[in-house]
Amino acid sequence: MPRRPRGRTVLVCPQCGSPKITLIAGSIVGQVYHCAACDYVGSLVLEQDLPPEATEKR
Ligand SMILES: [Zn+2]
Secondary structure, eight states: OOOOSHHHHHHHHEOOOOOEEEEEEEETTHHHHHHHTTTOOSOOOOOEEEGGSSSSSS
16 A cells, blocks of 8 residues: 655644653553643544645754
8 A cells, every 4th residue: 555755744632633642551442642732632623734845843
């Protein structure tokens, strides 16, 4: 299967859309993420594509 080598992805909260998602636990059933913005905890997170030129800008 072809893999598109463009940019990278960022995890965002499904509730508030914040990218402040941290992985707090991993198990055989999946990962558990925590959102620092709205305190959401769950295994469901959204993956968003980042444009290649938006990397590491300060
Ligand atoms: Zn959130």
